[in-house]
Amino acid sequence: MPSIGNISLPDFPLLLAPMEDVSDPPFRYVCKQNGADLMYSEFISSEGLIRDAIKSRQKLDFSEFERPFGIQIFGGDEEAMAMSARIVDTVQPDLVDINYGCPVKKVVCKGAGAGVLKDVDLMVRLTSAVVKSTSLPVTVKTRLGWDDNTKNIEEVAERLQDVGIKALTIHGRTRAQLYKGEADWTLIGKIKNNPRIQIPIFGNGDIDSPQKALAYKNKYGIDGIMIGRAAIGYPWIFREIKHFFQTGEILPLPSIEERVEVCRTHLRKSIEWKGDIVGIFEMRRHYTNYLKGLPHIKDYRTRLVTVKTKDEVEGILEEVKIAFAGMVPERPMASFSSDQLEECAY
Structure with a gap:
């Protein structure tokens, strides 16, 4: 079974992705009820935490029911990231996660989120600053690279492990792709099978059915899967995947x-x-x-x-x-416009 520091997880855990304006405590509650094993806050600006911004502080809220629980931070300044990690420490989540995957322009233009993918040395320094500033396990969520010509995730995985992260989640797209096209899990599988990599590797991108979850588990050998958009309006996705893994049977759709x-x-x-x-x-x-x-x-x-x-x-x-009594609707795909997806899911 994978573990993150001293956090024990079930065999092949299912993670709920942090999604801006979606992954708040009420949404996390219904996902936890339906089988999500590890969840995160919406991403929180390190600068906002330091300024005591009300919205940033509110995102630190979580309940004991949600554990194990991680708080995700982002930023492009080492001192600010270190200070925000110390603030996160005070509310005692189970881990701190760093976002290097958000593709939104207003984040990237500040040299944060996926913008850090253009400077691996900076990414290493930021990560090291957070690791040194907290007693909690530190994990990272990122993408394959900035664009098709700079898929540097193999270097990133090794260097971040070397500075002390305890798990890595990889979204199978570049920043340039945003959420277009299919996620490419080939490099995710390659990193998982790299003998140098000893930390859990979680895959993210396009998992929207139990069958696909099992196929990707078997094909790429990852330690767990993170699910985002497929859980919006459909928290049952977690229990369906678990049931399929255990029995090979597809659960009836919710009435x-x-x-x-x-x-x-x-x-x-x-x-x-x-x-x-x-x-x-x-x-x-x-x-x-x-x-x-x-x-x-x-x-x-x-x-x-x-x-x-x-x-x-x-x-x-x-x-x-x-x-609509007695009707069983088909599994939905999340209805968000491309602009909303750019804002909410990373």
């Missing part, structure tokens, strides 16, 4: 009754964490995915994103459950 119940749980947790106004407002981005695949759902969805009270939302969800 409309179960979809509505999990959506309600997500809503209630959102209100608990953010309050009525913000909790209801920020939940609106999730209804499309929870209800995708239902015929003539547009009117219900339009009402869900316009009402302003919990009771009104609950009432519409009950109407949906009754109107």
